[in-house]
Amino acid sequence: MENKDVIGQWSEAARYWEKHRAVIERMFAPVAAALVQDAGIGPGQAVLDVATGPGEPALSIAGVVGAKGSVTGVDVVPAMIDAAGREAGRRGLGNARFRVAAAGELPFEDESFDAVVSRFGVMFFPSPLEGIREMLRVLKPGGKLAMAVWHHARNNPFHSVLSEIVERFVESRAPDADAPDAFRFAPPGKLLHVALEAGVADARERLLEFSIDAPLSLDGFWVLRTEMSDKLRTKLAQLSQGQVGEIKHAFREAARVYSDESGLSFPAEVLVVSGSSNARLVGHTGFEPVTSTL
Numbered sequence: 001m002e003n004k005d006v007i008g009q010w011s012e013a014a015r016y017w018e019k020h021r022a023v024i025e026r027m028f029a030p031v032a033a034a035l036v037q038d039a040g041i042g043p044g045q046a047v048l049d050v051a052t053g054p055g056e057p058a059l060s061i062a063g064v065v066g067a068k069g070s071v072t073g074v075d076v077v078p079a080m081i082d083a084a085g086r087e088a089g090r091r092g093l094g095n096a097r098f099r100v101a102a103a104g105e106l107p108f109e110d111e112s113f114d115a116v117v118s119r120f121g122v123m124f125f126p127s128p129l130e131g132i133r134e135m136l137r138v139l140k141p142g143g144k145l146a147m148a149v150w151h152h153a154r155n156n157p158f159h160s161v162l163s164e165i166v167e168r169f170v171e172s173r174a175p176d177a178d179a180p181d182a183f184r185f186a187p188p189g190k191l192l193h194v195a196l197e198a199g200v201a202d203a204r205e206r207l208l209e210f211s212i213d214a215p216l217s218l219d220g221f222w223v224l225r226t227e228m229s230d231k232l233r234t235k236l237a238q239l240s241q242g243q244v245g246e247i248k249h250a251f252r253e254a255a256r257v258y259s260d261e262s263g264l265s266f267p268a269e270v271l272v273v274s275g276s277s278n279a280r281l282v283g284h285t286g287f288e289p290v291t292s293t294l
Protein backbone atom coordinates (compact mmCIF):
# COMPACT_ATOMS: atom_id res chain seq x y z
CA MET A 1 0.00 0.00 0.00
CA GLU A 2 1.29 3.50 -0.86
CA ASN A 3 1.69 5.98 1.94
CA LYS A 4 -0.98 8.17 0.34
CA ASP A 5 -3.51 5.41 1.08
CA VAL A 6 -2.30 5.32 4.68
CA ILE A 7 -2.67 9.12 4.89
CA GLY A 8 -6.18 8.93 3.41
CA GLN A 9 -7.26 6.27 5.87
CA TRP A 10 -5.91 8.10 8.90
CA SER A 11 -7.39 11.41 7.71
CA GLU A 12 -10.79 9.71 7.68
CA ALA A 13 -10.11 8.15 11.10
CA ALA A 14 -9.03 11.41 12.78
CA ARG A 15 -12.52 12.57 13.80
CA TYR A 16 -13.31 9.18 15.38
CA TRP A 17 -9.99 9.06 17.26
CA GLU A 18 -10.76 12.56 18.55
CA LYS A 19 -14.33 11.58 19.45
CA HIS A 20 -13.12 8.55 21.44
CA ARG A 21 -10.02 10.32 22.82
CA ALA A 22 -10.76 9.79 26.53
CA VAL A 23 -11.43 6.05 26.20
CA ILE A 24 -8.43 5.54 23.88
CA GLU A 25 -6.17 7.39 26.32
CA ARG A 26 -7.34 5.16 29.15
CA MET A 27 -7.21 1.89 27.17
CA PHE A 28 -3.64 2.41 26.00
CA ALA A 29 -2.29 4.20 29.10
CA PRO A 30 -0.19 1.15 30.11
CA VAL A 31 1.55 1.36 26.72
CA ALA A 32 2.25 5.08 27.20
CA ALA A 33 3.69 4.27 30.66
CA ALA A 34 5.93 1.54 29.19
CA LEU A 35 7.29 3.97 26.58
CA VAL A 36 7.98 6.61 29.25
CA GLN A 37 9.83 3.99 31.27
CA ASP A 38 11.83 2.42 28.42
CA ALA A 39 12.77 5.81 26.92
CA GLY A 40 13.88 7.00 30.39
CA ILE A 41 11.64 10.08 30.23
CA GLY A 42 11.75 12.42 33.23
CA PRO A 43 11.28 16.05 34.30
CA GLY A 44 12.97 18.74 32.22
CA GLN A 45 13.52 16.61 29.09
CA ALA A 46 12.75 17.51 25.47
CA VAL A 47 10.74 14.62 24.00
CA LEU A 48 9.51 13.85 20.47
CA ASP A 49 6.42 11.68 19.81
CA VAL A 50 6.34 10.41 16.20
CA ALA A 51 2.92 9.48 14.70
CA THR A 52 1.19 11.08 17.66
CA GLY A 53 -2.29 10.86 16.09
CA PRO A 54 -4.60 13.13 18.13
CA GLY A 55 -1.83 13.56 20.71
CA GLU A 56 -0.88 10.40 22.57
CA PRO A 57 1.38 9.66 24.25
CA ALA A 58 2.61 13.30 23.83
CA LEU A 59 -0.16 14.84 25.96
CA SER A 60 0.52 12.41 28.81
CA ILE A 61 4.27 12.99 28.50
CA ALA A 62 3.70 16.76 28.89
CA GLY A 63 2.81 16.01 32.52
CA VAL A 64 5.92 13.86 33.02
CA VAL A 65 8.46 16.36 31.63
CA GLY A 66 6.77 19.28 33.46
CA ALA A 67 7.09 23.01 32.86
CA LYS A 68 10.88 22.88 32.45
CA GLY A 69 10.60 20.20 29.78
CA SER A 70 8.80 20.08 26.45
CA VAL A 71 7.10 17.58 24.20
CA THR A 72 6.64 17.80 20.43
CA GLY A 73 4.19 15.55 18.59
CA VAL A 74 4.34 14.99 14.83
CA ASP A 75 1.97 13.17 12.51
CA VAL A 76 1.68 13.03 8.74
CA VAL A 77 -2.09 13.72 8.87
CA PRO A 78 -3.07 17.39 9.38
CA ALA A 79 -6.48 16.50 10.91
CA MET A 80 -4.70 14.48 13.62
CA ILE A 81 -2.37 17.40 14.40
CA ASP A 82 -5.33 19.81 14.55
CA ALA A 83 -7.05 17.49 17.05
CA ALA A 84 -3.89 17.21 19.16
CA GLY A 85 -3.43 21.00 19.19
CA ARG A 86 -7.06 21.53 20.22
CA GLU A 87 -6.64 19.20 23.19
CA ALA A 88 -3.35 20.79 24.26
CA GLY A 89 -5.17 24.15 24.19
CA ARG A 90 -8.12 22.79 26.21
CA ARG A 91 -5.68 21.47 28.81
CA GLY A 92 -3.73 24.75 28.83
CA LEU A 93 -0.44 22.94 28.17
CA GLY A 94 2.34 25.43 27.57
CA ASN A 95 4.99 22.74 27.04
CA ALA A 96 3.37 20.71 24.22
CA ARG A 97 3.47 21.56 20.52
CA PHE A 98 2.30 19.67 17.46
CA ARG A 99 3.45 19.74 13.84
CA VAL A 100 2.57 18.01 10.59
CA ALA A 101 5.54 15.89 9.49
CA ALA A 102 6.29 12.49 7.99
CA ALA A 103 8.42 10.09 10.02
CA GLY A 104 10.93 9.76 7.18
CA GLU A 105 11.61 13.52 7.06
CA LEU A 106 11.55 14.98 10.55
CA PRO A 107 11.77 18.80 10.43
CA PHE A 108 14.25 19.08 13.29
CA GLU A 109 17.95 19.71 13.65
CA ASP A 110 20.26 16.82 14.52
CA GLU A 111 20.51 16.06 18.25
CA SER A 112 17.41 18.03 19.30
CA PHE A 113 15.73 15.61 21.72
CA ASP A 114 16.53 13.67 24.90
CA ALA A 115 14.03 10.94 24.02
CA VAL A 116 11.85 9.83 21.09
CA VAL A 117 8.76 7.63 21.36
CA SER A 118 6.18 6.24 18.97
CA ARG A 119 3.03 4.34 19.94
CA PHE A 120 1.39 2.20 17.25
CA GLY A 121 3.01 4.31 14.51
CA VAL A 122 6.07 2.62 13.01
CA MET A 123 4.01 -0.20 11.44
CA PHE A 124 2.41 2.36 9.10
CA PHE A 125 5.59 4.09 7.91
CA PRO A 126 6.43 3.56 4.21
CA SER A 127 9.99 2.82 5.38
CA PRO A 128 10.32 1.93 9.07
CA LEU A 129 14.11 1.82 8.54
CA GLU A 130 14.20 5.46 7.38
CA GLY A 131 11.80 6.45 10.15
CA ILE A 132 14.03 4.95 12.84
CA ARG A 133 17.14 6.49 11.26
CA GLU A 134 15.43 9.87 11.49
CA MET A 135 14.59 9.25 15.16
CA LEU A 136 18.29 8.51 15.79
CA ARG A 137 19.39 11.62 13.90
CA VAL A 138 17.27 13.95 16.05
CA LEU A 139 18.26 12.25 19.32
CA LYS A 140 21.04 13.76 21.40
CA PRO A 141 24.03 11.45 21.91
CA GLY A 142 22.97 8.80 24.40
CA GLY A 143 19.29 9.80 24.06
CA LYS A 144 16.77 6.96 24.17
CA LEU A 145 14.00 5.85 21.86
CA ALA A 146 11.10 3.47 22.47
CA MET A 147 8.44 2.18 20.05
CA ALA A 148 5.32 0.12 20.71
CA VAL A 149 3.73 -2.24 18.17
CA TRP A 150 0.98 -4.86 18.43
CA HIS A 151 1.83 -8.50 19.02
CA HIS A 152 -0.28 -11.00 17.03
CA ALA A 153 -4.03 -10.36 16.71
CA ARG A 154 -4.71 -13.82 18.18
CA ASN A 155 -3.06 -12.57 21.43
CA ASN A 156 -5.19 -9.42 21.34
CA PRO A 157 -8.93 -10.08 21.61
CA PHE A 158 -9.46 -6.31 21.58
CA HIS A 159 -8.85 -6.72 17.83
CA SER A 160 -9.69 -10.34 17.08
CA VAL A 161 -13.04 -10.70 18.86
CA LEU A 162 -14.71 -8.57 16.19
CA SER A 163 -12.36 -8.93 13.21
CA GLU A 164 -12.63 -12.74 13.21
CA ILE A 165 -16.42 -12.52 12.97
CA VAL A 166 -16.29 -9.89 10.22
CA GLU A 167 -13.86 -12.08 8.24
CA ARG A 168 -16.53 -14.79 8.05
CA PHE A 169 -18.64 -12.34 6.05
CA VAL A 170 -16.05 -10.41 4.02
CA GLU A 171 -13.13 -12.33 2.61
CA SER A 172 -9.84 -10.52 2.88
CA ARG A 173 -6.38 -11.41 1.66
CA ALA A 174 -3.67 -11.38 4.31
CA PRO A 175 -1.65 -8.18 3.72
CA ASP A 176 1.86 -8.40 2.32
CA ALA A 177 4.13 -9.01 5.35
CA ASP A 178 5.87 -5.68 4.77
CA ALA A 179 2.87 -3.56 3.85
CA PRO A 180 1.65 -0.91 6.32
CA ASP A 181 -0.67 -2.71 8.71
CA ALA A 182 -1.42 -2.83 12.44
CA PHE A 183 0.20 -6.29 12.69
CA ARG A 184 3.20 -5.73 10.41
CA PHE A 185 5.57 -6.01 13.39
CA ALA A 186 3.63 -8.68 15.29
CA PRO A 187 6.34 -11.37 14.85
CA PRO A 188 8.77 -11.01 17.78
CA GLY A 189 12.20 -9.84 16.65
CA LYS A 190 11.01 -8.23 13.42
CA LEU A 191 11.04 -4.59 14.57
CA LEU A 192 14.11 -5.25 16.71
CA HIS A 193 15.91 -6.36 13.55
CA VAL A 194 14.99 -3.10 11.76
CA ALA A 195 16.10 -1.09 14.81
CA LEU A 196 19.48 -2.83 14.76
CA GLU A 197 19.83 -2.25 11.03
CA ALA A 198 19.06 1.46 11.57
CA GLY A 199 21.89 1.65 14.11
CA VAL A 200 20.01 1.70 17.41
CA ALA A 201 22.52 1.00 20.17
CA ASP A 202 21.73 -1.41 22.99
CA ALA A 203 18.52 -2.36 21.13
CA ARG A 204 16.13 -4.62 23.00
CA GLU A 205 12.58 -5.90 22.79
CA ARG A 206 10.16 -6.76 25.55
CA LEU A 207 6.68 -8.20 25.61
CA LEU A 208 4.26 -5.97 27.50
CA GLU A 209 1.28 -7.87 28.85
CA PHE A 210 -1.46 -5.64 30.17
CA SER A 211 -5.20 -5.25 30.09
CA ILE A 212 -7.17 -2.92 27.88
CA ASP A 213 -9.92 -1.52 30.08
CA ALA A 214 -12.81 0.29 28.42
CA PRO A 215 -15.59 1.66 30.63
CA LEU A 216 -18.18 0.88 27.94
CA SER A 217 -21.20 -1.33 27.36
CA LEU A 218 -20.97 -3.97 24.62
CA ASP A 219 -22.89 -1.63 22.32
CA GLY A 220 -20.62 1.28 23.24
CA PHE A 221 -17.57 -0.85 22.45
CA TRP A 222 -19.08 -1.89 19.11
CA VAL A 223 -19.34 1.81 18.15
CA LEU A 224 -15.77 2.52 19.32
CA ARG A 225 -14.20 -0.40 17.43
CA THR A 226 -16.16 0.02 14.21
CA GLU A 227 -15.35 3.75 14.12
CA MET A 228 -11.67 3.52 15.17
CA SER A 229 -10.71 0.89 12.60
CA ASP A 230 -10.60 1.84 8.94
CA LYS A 231 -10.46 -1.85 7.98
CA LEU A 232 -13.66 -2.63 9.89
CA ARG A 233 -15.46 0.46 8.63
CA THR A 234 -14.61 -0.39 5.03
CA LYS A 235 -15.67 -4.02 5.36
CA LEU A 236 -18.95 -3.32 7.17
CA ALA A 237 -19.85 -0.73 4.52
CA GLN A 238 -19.89 -3.57 1.93
CA LEU A 239 -22.51 -5.58 3.81
CA SER A 240 -26.31 -5.44 4.05
CA GLN A 241 -28.01 -4.17 7.19
CA GLY A 242 -29.07 -7.74 7.93
CA GLN A 243 -25.50 -9.03 7.74
CA VAL A 244 -24.24 -6.20 9.98
CA GLY A 245 -27.00 -7.11 12.46
CA GLU A 246 -25.85 -10.76 12.42
CA ILE A 247 -22.24 -9.69 13.03
CA LYS A 248 -23.28 -7.42 15.89
CA HIS A 249 -25.24 -10.26 17.49
CA ALA A 250 -22.30 -12.69 17.17
CA PHE A 251 -19.95 -10.00 18.52
CA ARG A 252 -22.13 -9.46 21.62
CA GLU A 253 -22.04 -13.19 22.33
CA ALA A 254 -18.26 -13.49 21.80
CA ALA A 255 -17.33 -10.35 23.75
CA ARG A 256 -19.59 -11.05 26.74
CA VAL A 257 -16.80 -13.06 28.39
CA TYR A 258 -14.69 -9.86 28.57
CA SER A 259 -17.48 -7.72 30.01
CA ASP A 260 -18.82 -7.04 33.50
CA GLU A 261 -20.77 -4.22 35.17
CA SER A 262 -17.75 -1.84 35.03
CA GLY A 263 -17.19 -2.32 31.29
CA LEU A 264 -14.87 -4.39 29.11
CA SER A 265 -11.43 -5.70 29.94
CA PHE A 266 -9.25 -7.53 27.39
CA PRO A 267 -5.91 -9.22 28.00
CA ALA A 268 -3.46 -7.51 25.62
CA GLU A 269 0.08 -7.93 24.29
CA VAL A 270 2.34 -5.33 22.78
CA LEU A 271 6.04 -5.45 21.85
CA VAL A 272 8.19 -2.54 22.99
CA VAL A 273 11.50 -2.03 21.18
CA SER A 274 13.91 0.46 22.71
CA GLY A 275 17.54 1.52 22.67
CA SER A 276 19.68 4.60 22.35
CA SER A 277 21.47 6.78 19.82
CA ASN A 278 24.85 6.40 21.45
CA ALA A 279 26.67 8.31 18.69
CA ARG A 280 30.47 8.36 18.85
CA LEU A 281 33.15 10.14 16.86
CA VAL A 282 34.57 8.00 14.09
CA GLY A 283 37.87 9.17 12.55
CA HIS A 284 37.49 12.49 10.77
CA THR A 285 34.23 11.56 9.00
CA GLY A 286 32.03 12.77 11.82
CA PHE A 287 29.48 10.94 13.91
CA GLU A 288 28.46 7.41 13.11
CA PRO A 289 26.08 5.23 15.06
CA VAL A 290 27.56 2.43 17.11
CA THR A 291 26.48 -0.94 15.71
CA SER A 292 24.87 -2.99 18.42
CA THR A 293 24.41 -6.68 18.84
CA LEU A 294 21.50 -8.64 20.27
Ligand SMILES: C[S@@+](CC[C@H](N)C(=O)[O-])C[C@H]1O[C@@H](n2cnc3c(N)ncnc32)[C@H](O)[C@@H]1O
Binds near residue numbers: 011052124
Ligand atom coordinates in the same frame (compact mmCIF):
# COMPACT_ATOMS: atom_id res chain seq x y z
C1 LIG B 1 -2.72 3.89 15.29
S1 LIG B 1 -2.51 5.61 15.10
C2 LIG B 1 -1.60 5.93 16.58
C3 LIG B 1 -1.88 7.29 17.14
C4 LIG B 1 -1.27 7.55 18.53
N1 LIG B 1 0.18 7.44 18.54
C5 LIG B 1 -1.85 6.64 19.58
O1 LIG B 1 -1.17 5.69 19.98
O2 LIG B 1 -2.99 6.88 20.02
C6 LIG B 1 -1.26 5.69 13.84
C7 LIG B 1 -0.85 7.11 13.45
O3 LIG B 1 0.29 7.02 12.59
C8 LIG B 1 0.23 8.11 11.69
N2 LIG B 1 1.17 7.87 10.57
C9 LIG B 1 1.07 6.94 9.61
N3 LIG B 1 2.11 7.00 8.77
C10 LIG B 1 2.90 8.03 9.21
C11 LIG B 1 4.13 8.60 8.76
N4 LIG B 1 4.76 8.13 7.68
N5 LIG B 1 4.65 9.64 9.45
C12 LIG B 1 4.03 10.13 10.55
N6 LIG B 1 2.84 9.63 11.02
C13 LIG B 1 2.29 8.60 10.36
C14 LIG B 1 -1.23 8.14 11.31
O4 LIG B 1 -1.61 9.34 10.71
C15 LIG B 1 -1.90 7.88 12.67
O5 LIG B 1 -2.21 9.09 13.31
